[in-house]
Amino acid sequence: MSIDPSSARTPAIASKLPAVGTTIFTVMSALAAEKNAVNLGQGFPDFGCDPKLLEAVNGAMAAGHNQYPPMPGIPALREAMAAKIEALYGRRYDAASEITVTAGATQAIITAILAVVHPGDEVIVLEPCYDSYVPNIELAGGVVVRVPLTPGTFRPDFDKIGAAITPKTRAIVINTPHNPSATVWSAAEMRALEDLLAPTEVLVISDEVYEHMVFDGAPHESVARYPGLAARSFIVGSFGKTYHVTGWKVGTVAAPAALTAEFRKVHQFNVFTVNTPMQHALASYMADPAPYLQLPAFYQRKRDLFAAGLAQTRFKLLPSAGTYFQCVDITAVSDLGEADFCQWLTREIGVAAIPLSAFYGGGFDQRVVRFCFAKKDETLVHALERLAKL
Incomplete structure (x- = not known):
């Protein structure tokens, strides 16, 4: 018996993520394109990477590195990462058993969560937070426990974190330098977390x-620096962020061997492995540490250029100690809430930003929005010319 196409129907399903819709980043980028606005919303550069890195990719492809690499990543790239972590943070990870190459940081995060979170396990997230954390936990069947960072300063509140820990707590997700607030954890805060856990x-x-x-000469306080944290941590990194190639979607996870073994059990079935020529290119490119060692100065200059322009407006600048984001208080500029203000700013002024409330589960509105300054100088100057109208 044949089925009449007009009567065919798609079976009903119960959504695993019923509260998830189109992200604010997609919405604001689409509006920015529609209004020909300067898009300082989404966090990616509008400039290219080092041509030497592209040459290395082309060379890898020409050399025949176009088939599946080993599941955890090519040995040369894992060795390069292990050497970098040891040089910068003083902890040696075994490249064979403790470093895994991932399809970007977002895949790394969900893989870590799926590897260790069982249904009913609690996972602490510190809000505001990157928008993949909560759906990842929910997909694993975990229970999201939201602990707010201190409003205004976005510092971790260890009394609140400690109060949130129960016998069911399986993990905590931390992020430093922090998106969206641009704060950076201190050594004292890392030690406080180490003692608490x-x-x-x-x-x-x-x-x-x-x-x-x-920025400003401060070090990055990786959990790798702290033995009590390193022994219980998955450390997620991103070549895309470091080398201005976010579309390549290549990242890494460093973790003790026992954690890495569980991580790779999931990794081999949700990605298996990561594109080969990019891995070979990155491995050879990492022989010179200068590109990432000069990155703080590179982005600090852009931060200062953008901040100097914003200082001429009625925005109140919040500290930007790290990342490539600048948050501003809009109270003196508009009576609108964050989301409505970002819509208005894009439509009427021609600059797109992201409301900080989008990074909270409850949509907490503090009258703060986030700009991205990972842009060409001319892009930032163009945006500042438009913002000067405020």
Whole structure:
């Protein structure tokens, strides 16, 4: 019996993520394109990477590196990452058993969560936070426990974090340098977390994708520096952020061998491996540390250029200690809430930003919006010319 096409129907399903719709980043980028606005909303550069890196990719493809690489990543890239982490943070990870190459940081985060979170396990997230954390936990069947960073300063509140830990707590997700607030955890805060977790079995997923964007001479306090944290942590990194190639979607995870073994069990089935020529190119390019060592100065100059222009407006600048984001208080500029203001700013002024409330589960509106300054100088100047109208 044949089925009449007009009567065919798609079976009903119960959504695994019923609260998830189109992200604010997609919405604002589409509006920016429609209004020909300067898009300072989404966090990616509008400039290219080092031509030497592109040459290395072309060379890798020409050399025949176009088939599946090993599941955890090519040995040369894992060795390069292990050497970098040891040089910068003083901890040696075994390249064979403790470093995994991932399809970007977002895949790394969900893979870590799926590897260790069982249905009913609690996972602490510190809000505001990157928008993939909560859906990842929910997909694993975990229970999201939201702990707010201190409003205004976005510092971690260890009394609140400690109060949120229960016998069901499986992990905590931390992020430094922090998206969206541009704050950076201090050594004292890392030690406080280390002490707090010492008597527990709580794991750490440490999102450190902006590790090379810490300003004003401050160091990046990776959990790798702290033995009590490193022993329980997945450390997530991003070549895309570091080398201005976010579309390549290549990242890494460093973790103790026992955690890495569980991570790779999931990794091999949700990605298996990561594109080969990019891995070979990155491995050879990393022989010179200068590109990532100069990154703090590179982005600090852009931060200062953008901040100097914003200082001529009625925006109140919040500190930007790291990342490539600048948050501003809009109270003196508009009576609108964050989301409505970002819509208005895009439509009427021609500059797109992101409301900070988008990074909270409850949509907490503090009258703060986020700009991205990972742009060409001329892009930033163009945006500032438009913002000068405010």
